[in-house]
Amino acid sequence: MSAPAKVKDGPEYAWPHPHVIGLETLSADDIRHILRTARGFADVSTRSVKKVPALRGKVVVNLFFEPSTRTKSSFYLAASRLSADVLDFSSGSSSLSKGETVVDTAKNIEAMGVDVIVVRHKESGVPKMLAEAVDCAVVNAGDGAHEHPTQGLLDLYTIAQRTGRTDTFDLSGLTVAIVGDIQHSRVARSNIYGLQKLGAKVLLVGPPTLLPGTFESFGCEVHHTFDPVLERVDVVNMLRVQFERITSQAFPSVREYASVYGLTTQRMKRMKKDVVVMHPGPINRGLEIESAVADGPNSAILQQVTNGLAVRMAVLYLVHGAKHAE
Amino acid sequence: MQVVADEKQVGELVAALADKVREAMAASSEPWAIVGVRSRGDVIAQRLAETLKPRYTGSVDIALYRDDLSEIGPQPTVRITEIDFPMDEVNVLLVDDVVMTGRSTRAALQVLMDFGRPRCIRFAVLVDRGGRELPIAPDFVGLTMTPEADQTVEVHVRPTDDADEIVVFERQPSRSTQPTEADA
Numbered sequence: 001m002s003a004p005a006k007v008k009d010g011p012e013y014a015w016p017h018p019h020v021i022g023l024e025t026l027s028a029d030d031i032r033h034i035l036r037t038a039r040g041f042a043d044v045s046t047r048s049v050k051k052v053p054a055l056r057g058k059v060v061v062n063l064f065f066e067p068s069t070r071t072k073s074s075f076y077l078a079a080s081r082l083s084a085d086v087l088d089f090s091s092g093s094s095s096l097s098k099g100e101t102v103v104d105t106a107k108n109i110e111a112m113g114v115d116v117i118v119v120r121h122k123e124s125g126v127p128k129m130l131a132e133a134v135d136c137a138v139v140n141a142g143d144g145a146h147e148h149p150t151q152g153l154l155d156l157y158t159i160a161q162r163t164g165r166t167d168t169f170d171l172s173g174l175t176v177a178i179v180g181d182i183q184h185s186r187v188a189r190s191n192i193y194g195l196q197k198l199g200a201k202v203l204l205v206g207p208p209t210l211l212p213g214t215f216e217s218f219g220c221e222v223h224h225t226f227d228p229v230l231e232r233v234d235v236v237n238m239l240r241v242q243f244e245r246i247t248s249q250a251f252p253s254v255r256e257y258a259s260v261y262g263l264t265t266q267r268m269k270r271m272k273k274d275v276v277v278m279h280p281g282p283i284n285r286g287l288e289i290e291s292a293v294a295d296g297p298n299s300a301i302l303q304q305v306t307n308g309l310a311v312r313m314a315v316l317y318l319v320h321g322a323k324h325a326e
Numbered sequence: 327m328q329v330v331a332d333e334k335q336v337g338e339l340v341a342a343l344a345d346k347v348r349e350a351m352a353a354s355s356e357p358w359a360i361v362g363v364r365s366r367g368d369v370i371a372q373r374l375a376e377t378l379k380p381r382y383t384g385s386v387d388i389a390l391y392r393d394d395l396s397e398i399g400p401q402p403t404v405r406i407t408e409i410d411f412p413m414d415e416v417n418v419l420l421v422d423d424v425v426m427t428g429r430s431t432r433a434a435l436q437v438l439m440d441f442g443r444p445r446c447i448r449f450a451v452l453v454d455r456g457g458r459e460l461p462i463a464p465d466f467v468g469l470t471m472t473p474e475a476d477q478t479v480e481v482h483v484r485p486t487d488d489a490d491e492i493v494v495f496e497r498q499p500s501r502s503t504q505p506t507e508a509d510a
Contacts, residue, residue: 014400040387040404049440052390321401
């Protein structure tokens with residue numbers, strides 16, 4: 001038995017947020033509290049009974065206006081493991097994509113007596129709008145190119161786990177590169193906010209068309225080639241090239257993108273031996289990441305998926321409590 | 327605040343509790359696990375384990391299993407549950423610092439059962455202060471007390487607290503958002 005962990009966020013800290021819309025609006029203390037809570041949930045999936053009764057009798061709604069398999073499944077399973085009932089309301093139809101209607105839809109669902117709405121939408125700002133319109137707790141599962149907070153949180157958790165920092169969740173001294181289509185990526189934005197708040201240095205790497213210079217205002221180093229930063233980074237987060245969001249010709253060819261920005265075994269040889277390789281999935285094998293790297297010992301990709309469950313359980317648990325305390 | 331037992335007396339109570347448990351442990355040929363309830367029962371469990379040398383040790387956090395989650399406002403802090411052994415077919419000694427209503431004990435029992443099917447569970451507690459609201463009875467008790475209903479009994483142990491002691495004090499009239507272990 002290890003010595004009991006010192007409680008750094010004792011009774012004086014109480015989680016205050018009934019909604020999680022983005023990591024931009026959370027403090028470092030808030031983020032660390034979620035990650036510590038997630039640490040307590042991590043073992044639930046290894047038990048004989050993979051359920052805890054924390055949200056027994058509560059209702060969580062998945063309100064997805066954009067196709068999603070893994071995030072939706074992860075939220076579904078997270079809510080189930082907290083013993084909540086889960087209602088799945090998904091629609092890809094364009095008639096539901098207008099602002100007014102989204103609120104109406106949410107209010108209708110809320111009227112059925114739900115406690116937490118998990119929302120994904122292709123437009124930035126929809127989760128915030130819903131949070132202001134409804135009485136129940138709202139969790140952002142990704143809005144446009146704005147934020148994907150639970151993905152950011154699970155990335156932070158995975159980095160802390162791989163670098164042995166789950167006692168403090170302090171990422172000071174780490175250099176993290178986010179590579180690829182930064183412009184269209186909500187994952188990148190949530191990662192930038194979260195990483196900087198926990199003390200890490202963030203490098204952004206991508207072609208100028210997908211990484212405009214305006215990102216320097218985030219306080220990140222901006223690089224348009226990958227090779228010069230390889231030796232420096234402790235963690236590399238390879239973003240998916242989102243063909244569905246790229247409208248103009250952002251780069252000359254897939255082959256050229258792969259040769260300049262792809263994470264290949266050749267590039268791996270130049271990186272730190274214990275560099276952590278991450279990817280939010282789904283991966284385009286051979287484009288942003290080579291199969292041998294994605295499946296290699298440095299890859300934390302499946303660990304990210306596992307941690308996603310614990311992090312989402314923590315978020316659902318915390319927002320529900322804060323909502324109830326209001 | 328009144329100190330009922332100081333560092334030396336707490337040490338004697340733990341040693342006496344260990345003696346009571348030792349006999350029961352020797353009577354079974356199956357392996358034993360000593361499991362403490364966070365965040366003070368686990369310290370007592372650790373001390374018992376040092377002298378009793380069970381096959382396994384562990385700790386449980388009951389935050390997610392409380393029966394008053396919706397009533398207490400902000401969610402209690404979730405800590406790590408450490409059960410790194412197969413729960414099936416072991417004898418478990420569950421250890422807590424104080425038992426009052428029995429509600430945290432009920433929650434702890436449910437956590438244990440969610441890990442498997444132990445052969446048996448015995449319950450050891452440093453202080454039984456009475457006031458049960460559930461049919462829960464400890465098998466081994468260090469100290470039995472009968473304080474007034476509005477008094478709170480707390481066991482303080484290093485390293486969770488600054489000293490080893492048992493104290494009694496008048497309960498605050500307003501209920502805190504993070505109830506003490508004895509309230510749970």
